[in-house]
Amino acid sequence: xxxxxxxxxxxxxxxxxxxxxxxxxxxxxxxxxxxxxxxxxxxxxxxxxxxxxxxxxxxxxxxxxxxxxxxxxxxxxxxxxxxxxxxxxxxxxxxxxxxxxxxxxxxxxxxxxxxxxxxxxxxxxxxxxxxxxxxxxxxxxxxxxxxxxxxxxxxxxxxxxxxxxxxxxxxxxxxxxxxxxxxxxxxxxxxxxxxxxxxxxxxxxxxxxxxxxxxxxxxxxxxxxxxxxxxxxxxxxxxxxxxxxxxxxxxxx
Numbered sequence: 001x002x003x004x005x006x007x008x009x010x011x012x013x014x015x016x017x018x019x020x021x022x023x024x025x026x027x028x029x030x031x032x033x034x035x036x037x038x039x040x041x042x043x044x045x046x047x048x049x050x051x052x053x054x055x056x057x058x059x060x061x062x063x064x065x066x067x068x069x070x071x072x073x074x075x076x077x078x079x080x081x082x083x084x085x086x087x088x089x090x091x092x093x094x095x096x097x098x099x100x101x102x103x104x105x106x107x108x109x110x111x112x113x114x115x116x117x118x119x120x121x122x123x124x125x126x127x128x129x130x131x132x133x134x135x136x137x138x139x140x141x142x143x144x145x146x147x148x149x150x151x152x153x154x155x156x157x158x159x160x161x162x163x164x165x166x167x168x169x170x171x172x173x174x175x176x177x178x179x180x181x182x183x184x185x186x187x188x189x190x191x192x193x194x195x196x197x198x199x200x201x202x203x204x205x206x207x208x209x210x211x212x213x214x215x216x217x218x219x220x221x222x223x224x225x226x227x228x229x230x231x232x233x234x235x236x237x238x239x240x241x242x243x244x245x246x247x248x249x250x251x252x253x
Contacts, residue, residue: 001025001026001052001053001171001172002025002026002028002050002051002052003020003025003026003027003028003051003052003053003054003055003168003171003172004027004028004029004030004047004048004051004053004054004055005017005020005027005028005029005030005054005055005057006030006031006038006054006055006056006057006058006075006079007030007031007056007057007058007059008027008028008029008030008031008034008057009029009031009033009034010057010058010059011132011134011160012057012094012132012160012163012164012167013029013031013057013058015160015161015163015164016055016057016164016167016168017029019161019164019165019168020168023168025168025172028047028048028051030044030047030054030058030079034047038058038074038075038078038079039071039074039075039078040074040078041078041081041082044078044079044082045082045085045086047082048082048083048085048086048088049086050086051083051086051088052088052089052090053088053089053090053091053092053171053172054079054083054088054090054091054092054171055092055093055094055167055168055171056075056076056079056091056092056093056094056113056117057094057167058075060072060109062105062106063104063105063106064105064106065105065106065108065109066105067105067109068105068106068107068108068109068110069108069109069112070109071109072109072110072112072113073109073112073113073116075113076093076112076113076116076117076120077116079091080116080117080120080121080122083121083122084121084122088122089122089123090122090123090124090125090171090174090175091117091120091122091123091124091125091175092124092125092126092127092167092170092171093113093114093117093124093125093126093127094126094127094129094163094167095110095113095114095126095127095128095129096110096128096129096130096131096225097128097129097130097156097181097182097183097225097226097227098128098219098224098225098226099111099114099128101219101224102216102219102220102224102225103215103216103219104216114126114178118177118178122175123174123175124175124177125170125171125175125176125177125178125179126177126178126179127163127166127167127170127179127182128178128179128181128182129158129163129166129181129182129183130155130156130157130158130181130182130183130184130225130226130227131153131155131157131158131190131225132157132158132159132160132163133157133158133159133160133184133238133241133242134160135155135157135190135193136150136190136193136194136196136197137197139151139190139194140194140197140198140205140207145205146204146205146206147205147206147208148194148198148205148206148207148208149208149209149210150190150191150194150207150208150209150210151190151209151210151211151212151217151220151221152189152190152191152209152210152211152212152217152220152221153189153190153191153220153221153225154187154188154189154190154220154221154222154223154225154226155187155188155189155190155193155225155226156183156184156186156187156188156225156226156227157183157184157188157193157238158182158183158184158233158234159184159234159236159241161236162182162234162235162236163182166182166232179231180229180230180231180232181227181228181229181231182231182232182233182234183226183227183231183232183233183234184233184234184236184237184238185233185234185235185236185237186237186238187226188238189209191207191208191209193238194207195207196238196242197242200242
């Protein structure tokens, strides 16, 4: 199959592209570095010619509701419009477990993305996954001093490569709407994970838990980001992932 990957140069996107090649599929990377901008639609129609399915793992780093909603609305509408003209048969989007329960600005954009995909012109699937194992490092990368504040979050993180595999399985099958939630094998407190990453890198900085005020903070700390029903669970534990070689602490893309 010929499968386009929006955000194909990012963390999960790169894994999706590599896994598609390994499985004998033909990936098409949709990214600005490839001359394609989903937020404006530039180059999209041409890139989607002959493509069977789209996997959208595009992302933006923001906590602002307006910025998130604008990004995911523009990108998804352009992908769906160009996909309709190109005859795309399946549109798959990656979302987040708890996006409908934790009211933060970024999640507003993800909810809008879900609505557009599930109501779009092409058969659609949405996979909600929990935070990736790389997420604690991304939080740490936002502060390089001796002290880092990490929000209290009860999470059930999953290996990004297992998310990539699940997205490909969805894209190569029939559209199924909102798929069962994908999570990792164990529950963790985000502050504890961040401290383990710091120790793995041999850093001396102190990690302090921060209770985020308001309903969103209470929801994150009390399990609002955990899966609520049965669904696929990753097999790789955080300890196994950490032991395999921790990637550098760097911001998400």
